[in-house]
Amino acid sequence: MNQIKRVVIVGGTHGNELTGIHLIKKFERTPKLIERSSFESQTLLANPKAHGIGKRYVDTDLNRCFRRQDLSNYSLSSYEAQRAKVIYQTFGTGGRLEANFVVDLHSTTANMGLTIILGSKNSFNLRLAAYLSYVNPSVKVLYSPLRNEDSPYLDSICKLGCTIEVGAVAQGVLNARLFQQTEELVREVLDYLEAYNKGMPLExxxxxxxYQYIQAIDYPRNESGEIRAMIHPQLQFQDYEALHPGDxxxxxxxxxxxxxxxxSTGYPVFINEAAYYEKGIAMSITQPLKIEGANQELEFRI
Amino acid sequence: MNQIKRVVIVGGTHGNELTGIHLIKKFERTPKLIERSSFESQTLLANPKAHGIGKRYVDTDLNRCFRRQDLSNYSLSSYEAQRAKVIYQTFGTGGRLEANFVVDLHSTTANMGLTIILGSKNSFNLRLAAYLSYVNPSVKVLYSPLRNEDSPYLDSICKLGCTIEVGAVAQGVLNARLFQQTEELVREVLDYLEAYNKGMPLExxxxxxxYQYIQAIDYPRNESGEIRAMIHPQLQFQDYEALHPGDxxxxxxxxxxxxxxxxSTGYPVFINEAAYYEKGIAMSITQPLKIEGANQELEFRI
Structure with a gap:
């Protein structure tokens, strides 16, 4: 594996997720927090116009605009489609500030605590995730199997990297504890990359x-498509807990x-995420996979 | 006191507060839930256009558009200014469906549980609030002293009535427990009015x-007006709890x-309400006043 030369830390991919936005502003005020000796760190406020109007997006969800075919489709002209092209052309392969590693900061109204979502399940990303959950056992790791070039997510602009998803926090709200925990996670990611670059990988x-994505479940809806049910009180905030058939x-x-x-028993995540009502997702069902031997060679064992 | 002849139940004054919106839709599907023998019940989805775009408002906050001078100012032409005029001309004094009592359903990202906000502190409203907190001791009662004709709030369209504010719940999210509790509160309000009309007032x-409003406190801000601090973790979700000098x-x-x-010690409410960042309100400080002799003649004793 080559060295990591440039890291891009992204916030505000969704304009109403304030944790990442204010962390990026903090890093821009105090760059030494993200400086390391062996690589360059860049910050990016991904969707400033959406942040300006206090919404997730202006025209369309920026975090669904990064499929390779869409990035090369000049007929897609929404604000976010254009923004995605600019971001990819800057930090993606061949870009002026081509990055080797991306971390994209998000928040959710679901009770997902500190979650690392892997953009790609290569052994570098898996070892990083293993490190983060080793130093902070409350960290959960989530993976949705999409080949990288088909991924619509911002974190697909680099082969290496992840999305950090923290919650529960309302849109348009800062939770100080989650802000601090997210900052700490970013620090741990950067320290891990620094140690890797120096040939002294952290334990x-x-x-x-x-937790591997299996399927999304929509709300029950009537013939007009309107929801006709809510998340059951017994399931609300129970992300990552076992959901048995009949529960x-x-x-x-x-x-x-x-x-x-x-x-079979499922492990739901993104339960009652505000932004997913319009996407037809009440929750996503996952299955936990245990990966053994992470310290030697990461291999899946289902 | 005259009889209550018509009640209007309002939801969706803010388009992203789903509890009230879906309760109104439920009442419209099943009108018998709000029918009583001694008065007529009307429902109102106050800001359907804001609900359609999933935002609090389109142009301006509808729940700040009901000052009498604004309702008679034809130069105010925002969507919400016009909507307020239509609502007042329908349900306000002299309106086609003039109502004697209004209940306006809201939700908040602050941890305010079940709160009754009194539009006006007359003894009818106070006795109703005393009833609601008597049958459900977790109900809190809030009052902001504004003379009725100067009030910008929707609930000022009638002399009698209240706003129901429930939380914590994120914007754009339904919490099933709070939905059920809000429905129960509306039922109790209607039952109280029915008993009053029948000359058999409930105990x-x-x-x-x-809790009487004293002052709003803004976030610390920098010279550009941007916030530079968050609600302290020890204060987050501590609505109605004592905040001592030095805390x-x-x-x-x-x-x-x-x-x-x-x-002096204050009792903050609306702590970290998402919609109030732009209004310059991090929380509102209140003071609890105990009103004795509610069963006879309500009188304030500070």
Whole structure:
């Protein structure tokens, strides 16, 4: 593996997720916080116009604009489609400030604590995730299997990197504890990269749990497409907890309980994320995979 | 006191507060839930255009558009200024569906539980509040002293009525438990009005705590007006709890703690409400007033 030469730290990909936005502003005021001797650190406020109007996006979700075919499609002219092209042309392959590693800072109304979402499941990313969950056992690791070039997410601009997703926090709100914890995670990522570059990799645990995306579940809806149920109170804020077949999942507006219909236990995440109502996602079901031997050669064992 | 002849139940005054919006839709699907024998019940989705775009408002905050001088000012032409005129001309004094009582359903990202905000501190409203906190001791009662005709709030369209404010819940999110509790509060309000009309007033407690608005406190800001601190973790979600002089209040982005500077203990509410960042309000300080003899003649004793 080559050295990491340039890292880009991104906030405000969604304009109403204030944690990342104010962390980027802090790093820009105090660059020494993200400076390391062996690589260059860049910051990026990804969607300033959406931040200006206090919304997730102006025209369309910027964090769904990074598919390679879309980046090369000049007929896509929304604000975010254009912004994605500029970001990729700056920090992506061949860009003026081509980065080797990206970390994209997000927040969620779901109770996901400190979550690392891996853009790609290569062994570098997995070892980094193993390190972060080793130094902070409350860190959860999530992976959605999409080949990198098909990924619509901003973190696909580099082969290496991750998204940090923290919650529960409302859109448009700062939670000081989560702000501090996110800053600490960024510091740990940068320290890990620095040690790697110097040929002195930091110690990681010998196993790692990765929650792998299985399927999204939508809210029950009526014939007009309007939701007709809410997340069941017993499931609210229970991200990463086991959801067994038959467990309560939704509560209709009329008080009817709807249970989880499946052959196997799932582990839901993004439960009741505000931005996902319009995407037709009430939660995403994952399965935990234990990866053994992380310290030698990372291999999956299902 | 005359009979209550018409009640208007309002939701979606803010387009991203889903509790009230989905309760109004439920009441419109199942009108018998709000029907009572002695008065007529109307529902109102106050800002449908804001709900359509998933925002608090389109042009300006509808819940600041109801000052009498603004309602008669034809040069105010924002969507919400016009909407306020239509609402007042329909349900206000002399309107086609003039209402005697209004209940306006809101939610907040602050941890305010179930709060009744009194639009006006007349003895009818106070006795209703005393009833609601008697049947559900977790109900808190809040009052901001503004003469009715100067009030910018929607609930000023009637002399009698209140705003129901529930939280903590993120904007754009439904919390099933708070949805059910809000529905229950509306039912209790209607039952109280029905019993009053029938000359068989429901039993209320003999005292009532009203949290009276003292002052708003803004976030510490830099010379450009940008916030430079967050709600301190020890204060987050501590609405209605005593905040003593010297208690931790804010945490700057650089980790400096800022304490509460005052001569007396305050009781903050609306702590970290998302919609108030732009209004320059980090929280509102209140003082609890105990009102004795609620069952006879309500009188204030400070």
């Amino acid at each position: 990681i645990g010998d196993s790692l749990i990765v 309560k999942m939704f509560l209709t507006f009329d008080g009817e309980e709807i249970t989880y219909c499946s052959n | 209320i407690g003999d005292s009532l705590i009203v 931790k209040m804010f945490l700057t982005f650089d980790g400096e703690e800022i304490t509460y500077c005052s001569n």
